Amino acid sequence: MTHAAFAPRSLLYVPGSNARALEKAGGLAADMLIIDLEDAVPADRKAEARAAMRAAVTARFAGKRVAVRVNASGSAEQADDLAALDGLALDAVVLPKVDAPSDLDPLRTLGLPLLAMIETPTAIYAAQRIAADAAVQGLIAGLNDLAYELKLPDGMDRGAMSHAIQAIVLAARAGGVWCFDGVYNAIDDAEGFAAEAGEGRRFGFDGKTLIHPSQVDPCNRAFAPSPREIAAAEALVAAATGGAQRHAGHMIEDMHVAAAKALLERARPQ
């Protein structure tokens, strides 16, 4: 377990039932690994995945932030998932299909930070209450499930989901917690991934959830301040005198100075 003040930029799902992926994950540059016991694991391999997850978390991943995604509250699998977490040093537990703060109840006694997945229309409308729950450290957009629930004809159409995506960011910011964008399914489309990761950052997400090792480095780049942003922030902070002023052809005020300082803090080596 590691402690970091900063939100992870890249959160890689690793199926608990994939031995090779569990082996490989520790060597990848993802800021957080999410070992999945939910949708990536076939129903008849849940017990095997729990055992593999325990072995991997116990033996590997030194110096990495590690979370486990358990099955949803109300599912037949969840009690066994929670029992399998006993004694593990985790940074967070990811709970899918959180529709209300009460869905968090079975996990409260774990005493671990929770990352709540917002992936249904009901959850979009409850996101503010979910983010305000003291156990919640962040929200994760579950856009495959949301697209399915919305009956979108074109599947993962972010234009059709833009209101919902923004609602997740708004709820997280109102609650003072982190927020992470959904996954990009087209694993061979590097250009499309880079575009979507950039869009996620512009929406205000802190980072993005990932499904493949090839997405890790581009994601870290997309969510890290660029050299140009760093130079601009340094110049703005150096020029700031307080109150409204002209800087580089723009009006700047105190909130712009605060944003520039936050960006510089984020850019410092962790």
Ligand SMILES: CC(C)(COP(=O)(O)OP(=O)(O)OC[C@H]1O[C@@H](n2cnc3c(N)ncnc32)[C@H](O)[C@@H]1OP(=O)(O)O)[C@@H](O)C(=O)NCCC(=O)NCCSC(=O)C[C@H](O)C(=O)O
């Ligand atoms: C998507 C995949 C099924 C693709 O698998 P495959 O074609 O076998 O991958 P590659 O051959 O390209 O893999 C190359 C090497 O990388 C390793 N690998 C692959 N994926 C991972 C991973 N996630 N973590 C670690 N390592 C990984 C392979 O083992 C190969 O290694 P090597 O032998 O050394 O070459 C597959 O990538 C995959 O299963 N990804 C994760 C899927 C997953 O976890 N899904 C659940 C989370 S997404 C979700 O549920 C979203 C949300 O809830 C929503 O609603 O939107």
Ligand SMILES: [Mg+2]
């Ligand atoms: Mg989902």
